[in-house]
Amino acid sequence: MNILLVEDDPAQADAVVRVMQQSGHIINKIDRGESAIRFLKANEVDLVVLDWQLPGMTGFDVLQWIRRNLGSEPAVLFVTSRMLEVDIVQALEAGADDYVVKPFRTIELVARIGALLRRISRAEKIDNTLTVGPYVLDTVRRSLSLHGKTVVLTAKEFDVAAYLFANVGRVVSKHLLTKLAWGRELDSSSRTVDTHIYRLRRKLSLRPENGVLLSTVYTHGWRLNEVASTNATSEASSDASSYPAAEDHVG
Numbered sequence: 001m002n003i004l005l006v007e008d009d010p011a012q013a014d015a016v017v018r019v020m021q022q023s024g025h026i027i028n029k030i031d032r033g034e035s036a037i038r039f040l041k042a043n044e045v046d047l048v049v050l051d052w053q054l055p056g057m058t059g060f061d062v063l064q065w066i067r068r069n070l071g072s073e074p075a076v077l078f079v080t081s082r083m084l085e086v087d088i089v090q091a092l093e094a095g096a097d098d099y100v101v102k103p104f105r106t107i108e109l110v111a112r113i114g115a116l117l118r119r120i121s122r123a124e125k126i127d128n129t130l131t132v133g134p135y136v137l138d139t140v141r142r143s144l145s146l147h148g149k150t151v152v153l154t155a156k157e158f159d160v161a162a163y164l165f166a167n168v169g170r171v172v173s174k175h176l177l178t179k180l181a182w183g184r185e186l187d188s189s190s191r192t193v194d195t196h197i198y199r200l201r202r203k204l205s206l207r208p209e210n211g212v213l214l215s216t217v218y219t220h221g222w223r224l225n226e227v228a229s230t231n232a233t234s235e236a237s238s239d240a241s242s243y244p245a246a247e248d249h250v251g
Contacts, residue, residue, distance in 0.1 A: 003025050007049070012106075034057050048075070077097060080101060093176060168225065169224075200214075
């Protein structure tokens with residue numbers, strides 16, 4: 001795997017590079033945001049480990065550039081000394097896949113990096129299909145199958161499901177899903193997105209026995225994770241009884 005480490009603290013950067021190189025990964029070390037963007041324009045990487053506090057262009061600016069110009073790849077692990085929830089949410093909603101708060105132990109950062117790299121390697125993308133466990137999503141035919149059987153979805157249900165499956169392991173906010181599937185913001189009291197999530201849970205059987213778990217992340221949104229298919233752990237946040245059976249009327 002190719003990793004770009006953007007960190008202006010030489011001691012921390014060298015410690016991470018030494019450990020990760022022992023795992024056989026290719027590590028490129030850069031200490032400024034502007035240099036990171038120049039590197040990304042010329043090179044493909046699987047993961048960017050990105051410090052928020054950088055001289056000149058901030059890590060948050062780099063994150064926004066990545067998502068605006070490169071899309072959902074590469075994965076981004078955000079490193080920040082900001083501990084306020086609003087800052088963490090801002091980073092996640094801007095496209096960060098995970099975050100580590102400073103001061104951190106090198107072993108903790110390496111563990112987070114390893115988890116993200118395993119997630120990347122499991123996400124099998126072939127042409128226009130995305131495979132996650134027994135689920136196969138075809139973005140051209142706009143179809144989704146489970147154990148080889150096509151599941152009938154409405155257009156909006158497919159849009160929501162496609163984004164969740166394309167962002168396995170990432171927190172996807174309700175605000176972002178609304179803009180992606182409906183193209184505009186809905187009234188804050190609308191339960192439309194919640195209703196679609198509820199229907200997808202049932203139609204797609206998003207349960208551990210199928211190797212996935214859709215969890216509600218309080219105040220943030222939802223996260224679809226891959227889990228061991230033999231894991232019998234029940235969903236910690238079930239929305240089954242809280243959503244209306246009928247969909248809000250949306251134009």
